[in-house]
Amino acid sequence: MRQAKITRNTQETQITVALNLDDASTIKINSGIGFLDHMLNAFAKHGRFGLSVEAKGDLNVDPHHTTEDIAIVLGQCFKQALGDKAGIERFGTAFVPMDETLARVVIDLSGRSYLVFDAELTNPRLGTYDTEVTEDFFQGFAFNAELNCHATVLYGRNTHHKIEALFKALGRAMRGAVAINPEVKGIPSTKGVI
Numbered sequence: 001m002r003q004a005k006i007t008r009n010t011q012e013t014q015i016t017v018a019l020n021l022d023d024a025s026t027i028k029i030n031s032g033i034g035f036l037d038h039m040l041n042a043f044a045k046h047g048r049f050g051l052s053v054e055a056k057g058d059l060n061v062d063p064h065h066t067t068e069d070i071a072i073v074l075g076q077c078f079k080q081a082l083g084d085k086a087g088i089e090r091f092g093t094a095f096v097p098m099d100e101t102l103a104r105v106v107i108d109l110s111g112r113s114y115l116v117f118d119a120e121l122t123n124p125r126l127g128t129y130d131t132e133v134t135e136d137f138f139q140g141f142a143f144n145a146e147l148n149c150h151a152t153v154l155y156g157r158n159t160h161h162k163i164e165a166l167f168k169a170l171g172r173a174m175r176g177a178v179a180i181n182p183e184v185k186g187i188p189s190t191k192g193v194i
Contacts, residue, residue, distance in 0.1 A: 001020060001021075002020070002021040002022055002081045002082065002083070003019060003020040003021065003022075003023075003081050004018070004077040004078075004080035004081040005017070005018040005019075005077070006077050008076075010069065012058050012065040012069070013056065013057040013065050014057075015053070015054070015055045015057075015066075015069050015073050016052075016053075016054045016055075016073075017051070017052065017054075017070065017073040017074050018052040018077070019050065019077035019081055020050030020051075021078075021082075022050075024045075024049055025050060026050045026051075026052060027041060027044045027045060027049075027050065027051050028051075028052045029051065029052075029053045030053065030055065031053055031057075031066060031067075031070060032055060032056065032057060032059050033059070033063045033066060033128055033129050034129070035126045035127045035160075036067055036070070036129055038164070039164065042167050042168050043170055043171040044171065045171070046096075046168045046172050046175075047170075047172060047175045048171075048175055049171070049175070051074075053074075055069070057069065059128070062130060063128055063130055064130065064136065067129075067133045067136065068133065068136045068139075068140045070137075071136070071139075071140030071141040071144070072141075073144075074141055074144075074145075075141040075143065075144025075145035075146075078145040078147075078174070078178075079144065079145050079146055084187060085109060085194045086186050086187055087181065087185075088109065088177065088178055088179065088180060089176055089177055089178070089179045089181050089184065089188070090109050090110075090189075090194070091107065091109075092105075092106070092107040092172070092175065092177030092178075093105070093106045093107070093173055093176065094168075094169040094171075094173040094176065095169065096169040097165065098156075098165040098168070099161055100155075100157050100161065101156025101158065101161040101162050101165050102165065103119075103151070103153050103154065103156075103165035103166045103168075103169045104150075104151075104154060104169060105152075105166065105169035105172075105173040106148075106149070106150040106173060107147055107148065107174055107176070107177045108148040108177070109145075109147050109178070109194065110146075110147060110194060111146050111147075112147075113142055113143040113145075113147065113148075114142065114148045114149070115135075115138055115142040115143070115151070116149070116152075117135045117139070117149075117151050118151070118152045118153070119151065119162055120153065121134060121159050121162060121163065123158075123160075126159065126160055126163070131163060134163050138166075138170070141170075147177075149170075151166055151169070151170065153166065
């Protein structure tokens with residue numbers, strides 16, 4: 001099975017993430033940030049990933065360190081679980097509507113880190129979650145998974161809907177990209193390595 005478990009301890013956060021690309025039977029999220037838990041649950045459910053996140057962070061400061069560090073470890077887990085990436089689709093695209101909002105996420109598991117993030121998040125806070133850290137989450141994830149990620153809210157009004165649509169679209173796009181395709185022989189790259 002394609003899986004990984006990574007622990008990262010700093011003076012700001014202590015985080016353990018376990019990821020299973022092929023068995024979605026376990027989803028258990030405890031970040032200490034209610035809205036982020038909701039988003040990670042949506043990501044795992046719609047990506048059909050097994051995901052466990054246990055995080056303790058300096059939430060007395062703000063949610064930024066915890067959110068970004070979870071993204072870093074989650075990205076590292078994807079990189080490790082994918083190994084040499086032989087046989088995978090490599091690319092994934094998802095459009096996800098949520099009421100008045102439509103989000104699009106496009107992924108290339110290229111081995112090169114890049115993020116394009118285009119979303120106007122007008123409500124600065126949802127519960128204890130600072131919405132501006134959403135872009136930092138996507139950045140940390142993309143750079144540590146070593147992938148290209150283009151995340152766009154095409155339109156919408158409600159900030160909760162925009163962020164949730166982005167996380168669901170990220171899950172579905174990643175599911176498409178990591179899927180094994182028996183027609184793909186070896187590494188899906190003209191270079192022979194990703």
